[in-house]
Structure formats: C-alpha cells, structure tokens
Amino acid sequence: MVDIISAKSLGSNDIKIDGAVGEPFCDDAKMSMRNVDVFYGDNQAIHDVSFDLEKNQVTALIGPSGCGKSTFLRCLNRMNDLIPICNVKGSLQLDGEEIYGKQMDPVLLRARVGMVFQKPNPFPKSIYENVAYGPKIHGLATDKSELDEIVETSLRKAGLFNEVKDRLDQPGTGLSGGQQQRLCIARTIAVSPEVILMDEPASALDPIATAVIEELIHELKEKYTIAIVTHSMQQAARVSQKTAYFHLGKLVEMGDTKQIFTNPRHELTENYISGRFG
Amino acid sequence: MTTANLVFIVMLIALASYWLGIQRSIKVAGGKQQVKDLVSLPSQYGLLTAFWCGIPAILFLLLWSAIESSVIDSLLIDKVVLSADGQIQQNMGLIVNNVKLLAEKITLSEDISSATDIQLQNAQFFIALNEKATWLKTLLTLVIAVGCVSTILAKIKHSFHARNNLERIVSGLLFTCSGIALLTTIGIVMSVLFESISFFSQVPITEFLFGTQWSPQIAMRADQVGGSGAFGAIPLFVGTILISTIAMCLAIPVGLMIAIYLSQYATKRIRSIAKPMLEVLAGVPTVVYGFFAALTVAPLIRDFGLLIDLPIAAESALAAGLVMGIMIIPFVSSLSEDAMTAVPVALKEGSLGMGATHSETIKKVILPAAIPGIVGAILLAVSRAIGETMIVVMAAGLAANLTFNPIESVTTVTVQIVSLLKGDQEFDSAKTLAAFALGLMLFITTLALNIAALKIVRKYREQYD
Incomplete structure (x- = not known):
C-alpha cells in the first residue's frame, strides 16, 4: 500500500537536494537566473536557484504547494516589488540585461515580460478597452484604426475574436471564466511582450476551457518565450517542452519534459510525479 | 401607588x-x-x-x-x-x-x-x-x-418547549424596537409635512419656491412698521448651494487625494498615524469649526482682500464654505479610501503586470473601479454640507442676499430655521410655520441625494470581481 504523505514529512531532511540535477542550462536562453535567493523578511523562500528559460519554448514550473514556484515566477518581472518585505538576491537576466539592475525600469520590464494570473482579472471596462489598455499606455498606436488593428490581432491570437467580435463594447467581466482568461492573455499579447509568465492560468477553469487555453499556449510559443506555473502534472506534460521541479524553495531537477515524466533522475521528482505526495 | x-x-x-x-x-x-x-x-x-x-x-x-x-x-x-x-x-x-x-x-x-x-x-x-x-x-x-x-x-x-417560546418573544421584542425607530421617523415626517401644508395655506407655495425676497416678519398689528412678510426662499437656496459648492470644491479634490495617498502610497506606519488623525478631524464639534471660521478664517480672508483692494464682508460665504470644506474632508477621504482599498489586488497587479506605472494604474483602473464608493462618499458629504448649521450661523451671517458672489454675506436654509424658531413662537404664525416648510425642503433634498447615492452604488456594484 502506498501512503499519501505530505511534502514536509518526506522533506529534504530525508532526501538530500544537492544542487539541481538534469540540464538546467541551455545555449539559446531568453532569461537566465543564477544563484537566486528570495527572502520574505527573515524567511527564505527560494534557495540558490539557477536555470535558463529557453527561447520560444514553454517551461513548466511544477512542485508541491508552498515550494516557491509562484514566488520565483513573480521575480521574473519584478511583481514582487509590490511586497515591501520581499528581498531578491542573485542574478536574473533578460537578454543579458540585469532585471534587478539599476538601469532596469520595472515598468518597461513588465511590458517586455508580461504576466497572466491565476484568477482571470479583466478590468471593469469593455472588451475593447481591456485589450487597448496596454497599447494606449505605451503609445503603441498612433491613431484609432491602428489601435483597432492591434486589438483585433491580439484577440485573434488569443482565439477569442470570433466569439466576441459583435460585442467588443460589452464589459469584459461579463464573459465566461475561460473567455475572461483568454481576454487577459490577449491583453498581455497586445503590448508585444517577449516573455509571458503564466501563474496557474487554468486552475480556475473547467476542463473544456482549460483545453482551449492549453491549445493557445501551444500556438503562442512560436512567437513568445513562456514560463508556466502549474499544479497539474498532466498539464505540464501536455504544454511544456522543459520542466523544472521545485521542492521547499529549491530547484531539484530540470530537463526535457519527456525525460522528467518518463525517467526522472532525482528521487523527489519521481515521488512527486508518481503521485506519492503533492 | x-x-x-x-x-x-x-x-x-x-x-x-x-x-x-x-x-x-x-x-x-x-x-x-x-x-x-x-x-x-x-x-x-x-x-x-x-x-x-x-x-x-x-x-x-x-x-x-x-x-x-x-x-x-x-x-x-x-x-x-x-x-x-x-x-x-x-x-x-x-x-x-x-x-x-x-x-x-x-x-x-x-x-x-x-x-x-x-x-x-x-x-x-x-x-x-x-x-x-x-x-x-x-x-x-x-x-x-x-x-x-x-x-x-x-x-x-x-x-x-420553553426554548421556542422564548425565541418568539425575543424576535417580537426586536421587532418592537425597530418599529419604534420607524414610527419616530414617520412621525417626524408627518409633523413637518402637516405644518408645511398649513404654512402653504397662508403663503402660496409658488411664492415660497420662486420668490426672491426673504424677510419673515409678520405684522402683529395693522399699523406696525416694517412688518410686511416676504417668504421667497430662493435667496436661501442660493446661499445654501453657494456655500455647499465652495465646501465641495475644497473637500472633493483634497479628500480624494488623501484617499489615494493613504490607500495606494502610504506605508503602514504613516497610515496608522494619519487615519486616526483624520478621524479626529471628523469628531471636532461643528461649533468649534464655527468660531474658527468666524474668528480666524474670516478676518484672514478680509485682510487678504484689503491687500488686493477688494472689499470683503466680515461675514462671507467664502469663509464659511472653506471651513465647512475642511470639516467634510474626512467624510470624503475615509469612505473613498475604503472603496479604493476594496478594489481587488488582482486588478492592480493586472495593470502593473502590463507595464503601467503606479499612477496610470490608479487613474485608469483603481479610480474607475472604486467610483461607486467614491460617489457615495461625495453625496454623503454634500448632505452633510447642506445640513450644516453652526459654521454658517457664525461665519456667513443672517442677511438673505440673493447673490452668487462668494465674498458677500449670505444665509442658508438651516440658519434661517434656527433664527425663525429662536425666541417666542406662536404656532399659527406664518413665521414659525415657515421653518417647517424649509425643513421639509431640506428633508426632500437630502432624501433625494441619498436615493441617488444608493442608485449609483447599486448600479455599479459588482462590476469587478
């Protein structure tokens, strides 16, 4: 009989995490993180994490609850700046530029590294205004017709245009959960980011809406580099090319998704993906 | 016994x-x-x-x-x-x-x-x-x-089953208590309404609503001098609107900016000091604001007027309006701050995550989402301003001038109610009854404002989430 046990009781006390195993680094890196530590006050949430996000690939961040994967994702576009007690150490680079460097403007960074959140959070505005929000702020369109075009392309890329083209002036909050999430993705695409971070984008959606989003992620990787945090191992296996397994704030293993799910090298990874805990 | x-x-x-x-x-x-x-x-x-x-x-x-x-x-x-x-x-x-x-x-x-x-x-x-x-x-x-x-x-x-019987008695008691509050309200409204009706039987309602002359003296004897009463309430309405407008012009921008600062920018420490301070401001008795207006602000304004060769009355609408504005700042700021704090963090993050700056996020996402609460706060503040008496009595005077000039002396509905009921009254004279008619007007105005506030809040509620 296999006991389902919590991550803590199986934790790193029993099985040592001695640096990440697998292939965390690659030649064609869009973002590269080296020796990253994250602290909440005195509490260390991320311990010495190093890996690369490969260009035009989907990288899945998996691991049990509280392992720090969302925290880490939020460092990549400095969303953690909003939390005063959060402190990030180490090197995080986007195309060789230091994200936490003095020259980096967090506002511009977030336009380049967009984010889709766990719960769909459309603004209480019309569908059109939701997508036009970013381009207007960054002055991406010079006139109305150009803005219309950006809105239409973004909605098309998010696979939403045909469903909403007759009601662009209706509030975005009136859409279904799955449509709202695709609206949020369209909104993110509209400012032409280079990287899209997704924090459990399908966890609040039903299976059909989830399938649509996953299909979308698959298409988006042609143009964007994507990092996705997910609780569902099946989802990670379906959408990603690379998988990073986090455990209690440490990166345990990283490699090709196929290899991680068929032939994990670390005992903890194997325990997790075989459903022993998590 | x-x-x-x-x-x-x-x-x-x-x-x-x-x-x-x-x-x-x-x-x-x-x-x-x-x-x-x-x-x-x-x-x-x-x-x-x-x-x-x-x-x-x-x-x-x-x-x-x-x-x-x-x-x-x-x-x-x-x-x-x-x-x-x-x-x-x-x-x-x-x-x-x-x-x-x-x-x-x-x-x-x-x-x-x-x-x-x-x-x-x-x-x-x-x-x-x-x-x-x-x-x-x-x-x-x-x-x-x-x-x-x-x-x-x-x-x-x-x-x-004593338990169930007891339950019924308790709910009956609670019902009675709420009934008392309800009956009192109905009683007040009825009394004001009936006295107003008897006033309108003496003074035509058209004169009251559209007359531009207010001098509520009624002759006791036929040969009395200067006792021809005039009950045109327009100067009072204009005075009330003028002073309330001045007050709102000060209170809305300042109150909103305080709310934005406290809810979006201030650190926990500053907020923990500033919020109680603002609440103290709301707790100052209005009579204290009144003598502050009459003894400090009004002379200051007059001195400033002399400096630029502008004669300003000692009792001016400006002084009363400014001090009243300060008085209602906490009403605007406190409720607006609550409304802005209630906007989900997810919306804020969504905007910031797209590369909007903090102030762009506030202007385009947080303020629009908080609009129902802010409008509610403003309408509540307007009701307060219209109903305020002490400051106006002390700083704006009793002269019923029909003017929109803020540096002249004006009077308001509430002030006239006070002066009509001051001293000895007879309940059959138009002078006393006029107070009830003014009260009715005031009641209708604030009721309409409250209903409008409720409607706005209900219409826009649940827009986010």
Whole structure:
C-alpha cells in the first residue's frame, strides 16, 4: 500500500537536494537566473536557484504547494516589488540585461515580460478597452484604426475574436471564466511582450476551457518565450517542452519534459510525479 | 401607588418568577440530575416565566396610563354638568381646570377659603375618583402579573418547549424596537409635512419656491412698521448651494487625494498615524469649526482682500464654505479610501503586470473601479454640507442676499430655521410655520441625494470581481 504523505514529512531532511540535477542550462536562453535567493523578511523562500528559460519554448514550473514556484515566477518581472518585505538576491537576466539592475525600469520590464494570473482579472471596462489598455499606455498606436488593428490581432491570437467580435463594447467581466482568461492573455499579447509568465492560468477553469487555453499556449510559443506555473502534472506534460521541479524553495531537477515524466533522475521528482505526495 | 413604583414592583415579581420558573422546572424534571430530560434548559423556563410576568403587566400599565386621564376627565365633566346650570357649558374646560387646581391645593393642604361649595364638592369628587383609579390600577396590574406567572408555572412540563417560546418573544421584542425607530421617523415626517401644508395655506407655495425676497416678519398689528412678510426662499437656496459648492470644491479634490495617498502610497506606519488623525478631524464639534471660521478664517480672508483692494464682508460665504470644506474632508477621504482599498489586488497587479506605472494604474483602473464608493462618499458629504448649521450661523451671517458672489454675506436654509424658531413662537404664525416648510425642503433634498447615492452604488456594484 502506498501512503499519501505530505511534502514536509518526506522533506529534504530525508532526501538530500544537492544542487539541481538534469540540464538546467541551455545555449539559446531568453532569461537566465543564477544563484537566486528570495527572502520574505527573515524567511527564505527560494534557495540558490539557477536555470535558463529557453527561447520560444514553454517551461513548466511544477512542485508541491508552498515550494516557491509562484514566488520565483513573480521575480521574473519584478511583481514582487509590490511586497515591501520581499528581498531578491542573485542574478536574473533578460537578454543579458540585469532585471534587478539599476538601469532596469520595472515598468518597461513588465511590458517586455508580461504576466497572466491565476484568477482571470479583466478590468471593469469593455472588451475593447481591456485589450487597448496596454497599447494606449505605451503609445503603441498612433491613431484609432491602428489601435483597432492591434486589438483585433491580439484577440485573434488569443482565439477569442470570433466569439466576441459583435460585442467588443460589452464589459469584459461579463464573459465566461475561460473567455475572461483568454481576454487577459490577449491583453498581455497586445503590448508585444517577449516573455509571458503564466501563474496557474487554468486552475480556475473547467476542463473544456482549460483545453482551449492549453491549445493557445501551444500556438503562442512560436512567437513568445513562456514560463508556466502549474499544479497539474498532466498539464505540464501536455504544454511544456522543459520542466523544472521545485521542492521547499529549491530547484531539484530540470530537463526535457519527456525525460522528467518518463525517467526522472532525482528521487523527489519521481515521488512527486508518481503521485506519492503533492 | 405611582406608576413608577408599580413598574418597580412588577420587575421584582418578574425576578422572583425567574427563580420560580427554574425551581419549578427542576421539580418537574425530578431533581437536578434529571434536568437533561427536559426539552429546554431550566434557565429558559425561568426566563420565559419572567417575560410572561413582566410583559403583560407592563403593557396593561401603559394602556391604563394612556386612557386614565381622559376617562377621569369625562367622568368629572358629567358630574360638573349635573351639579351646575346649563349656562356654563361653553366654559367647561376652564371649570374642569379650576376643579383640578383646587384638588391639587387640597392635597397639598393649601389655602382653599376662596372656593365655593360646589367647587369644593367637585374637587372632592375628583380626588376620590383619582384614588379609586390608582387602587384599581395597582390591583389589576398585580393580578395580571401573578395570574400570568401561575398560568405559565402550571404549564411547565417535560414536553413544554420553553426554548421556542422564548425565541418568539425575543424576535417580537426586536421587532418592537425597530418599529419604534420607524414610527419616530414617520412621525417626524408627518409633523413637518402637516405644518408645511398649513404654512402653504397662508403663503402660496409658488411664492415660497420662486420668490426672491426673504424677510419673515409678520405684522402683529395693522399699523406696525416694517412688518410686511416676504417668504421667497430662493435667496436661501442660493446661499445654501453657494456655500455647499465652495465646501465641495475644497473637500472633493483634497479628500480624494488623501484617499489615494493613504490607500495606494502610504506605508503602514504613516497610515496608522494619519487615519486616526483624520478621524479626529471628523469628531471636532461643528461649533468649534464655527468660531474658527468666524474668528480666524474670516478676518484672514478680509485682510487678504484689503491687500488686493477688494472689499470683503466680515461675514462671507467664502469663509464659511472653506471651513465647512475642511470639516467634510474626512467624510470624503475615509469612505473613498475604503472603496479604493476594496478594489481587488488582482486588478492592480493586472495593470502593473502590463507595464503601467503606479499612477496610470490608479487613474485608469483603481479610480474607475472604486467610483461607486467614491460617489457615495461625495453625496454623503454634500448632505452633510447642506445640513450644516453652526459654521454658517457664525461665519456667513443672517442677511438673505440673493447673490452668487462668494465674498458677500449670505444665509442658508438651516440658519434661517434656527433664527425663525429662536425666541417666542406662536404656532399659527406664518413665521414659525415657515421653518417647517424649509425643513421639509431640506428633508426632500437630502432624501433625494441619498436615493441617488444608493442608485449609483447599486448600479455599479459588482462590476469587478
């Protein structure tokens, strides 16, 4: 009989995490993180994490609850700046530029590294205004017709245009959960980011809406580099090319998704993906 | 026995019956160990007994007090009519009052030598009647109290659901309390309404609403000088609007900016200091603001006017409006801040995550999402400004000038209500009744504002989420 046990009781006390195993680094890196530590006050949430996000690939961040994967994702576009007690150490680079460097403007960074959140959070505005929000702020369109075009392309890329083209002036909050999430993705695409971070984008959606989003992620990787945090191992296996397994704030293993799910090298990874805990 | 003493005794009986109810229930259960066999707790049986003792008795007392005096009066009138000739019918009220006065003198054993025989007779009759009534009242109250207690005690059995009965009594009590508040409101509205109607029977409603002359003096005699009343309320409405507008021009921008700062930018430490300070500002009595306006702000404004060769009245709408604006800043800022803090963090993150700056996020996402709350706050502040009296009395004066010039002296609806009701009043003069008409107008205005606020909040609520 296999006991389902919590991550803590199986934790790193029993099985040592001695640096990440697998292939965390690659030649064609869009973002590269080296020796990253994250602290909440005195509490260390991320311990010495190093890996690369490969260009035009989907990288899945998996691991049990509280392992720090969302925290880490939020460092990549400095969303953690909003939390005063959060402190990030180490090197995080986007195309060789230091994200936490003095020259980096967090506002511009977030336009380049967009984010889709766990719960769909459309603004209480019309569908059109939701997508036009970013381009207007960054002055991406010079006139109305150009803005219309950006809105239409973004909605098309998010696979939403045909469903909403007759009601662009209706509030975005009136859409279904799955449509709202695709609206949020369209909104993110509209400012032409280079990287899209997704924090459990399908966890609040039903299976059909989830399938649509996953299909979308698959298409988006042609143009964007994507990092996705997910609780569902099946989802990670379906959408990603690379998988990073986090455990209690440490990166345990990283490699090709196929290899991680068929032939994990670390005992903890194997325990997790075989459903022993998590 | 007086009614107060009776109430006290009924309370004592209720207290005793609480204990009796507990004892009785324990006895019915067959000892303290068997109490768990009862459907309700012993204390619930006790409480129920106490309620059943107290409530009917006190209700009876209330009813008795309400009708006692009129019954006695009618009995007394019958007696007076019997003992006197037919001619005195028209002075009945006076005679009855005389008899009552005499009766009071007799009970206080004062000098009654001037009274006639018939008067003395009537007075004795009145005293006897009162005594009888008091005895009857005491007796009946006690009988009701004891009777109810014994009935309920007899009803206590294993299967008697004291718990449910108690629940019904409690909900009845709560209903009564809310009924009192409701009835009071209706009473106030009705009284204002009826007095206003009688005012409009003396002064045409069109003159009141559209007249531009306000001088509420009514001639007592035909030859009196300067007593031709004019009841055109336009100058008062204009004054009220002028002062409220000045106040809102100050309070809305400053209050909103305070709210934005406190909800979006301030650190926890600053907020923990600034919020209580603002609440203190809201707690300052308006009369303090009033003399602040009259003694500090008004002279300052006048001195500033002299500096730029502009004659400003000592009592100006500007001074009153500015100080009133300061007074209502906390109303705007506190409620708006709550509204902005209530905007989900997810919306803020969504905007920031797309590369919007903090101020862009506030302007384009947080403020629009918080609009219902902010509008509610502003309308509440406007109601406060319109209803405010003390500051205007002290700083803006009483002269009913019809002007939109903020550096002149104006007056407001509330101030005129105060000055109309100051001193001696007769309830049939148009001057006194005018206060009710003004009150009605004020009531309608604030009611309309409140309804508008509710409508706006309801319409935009749940837009996010």
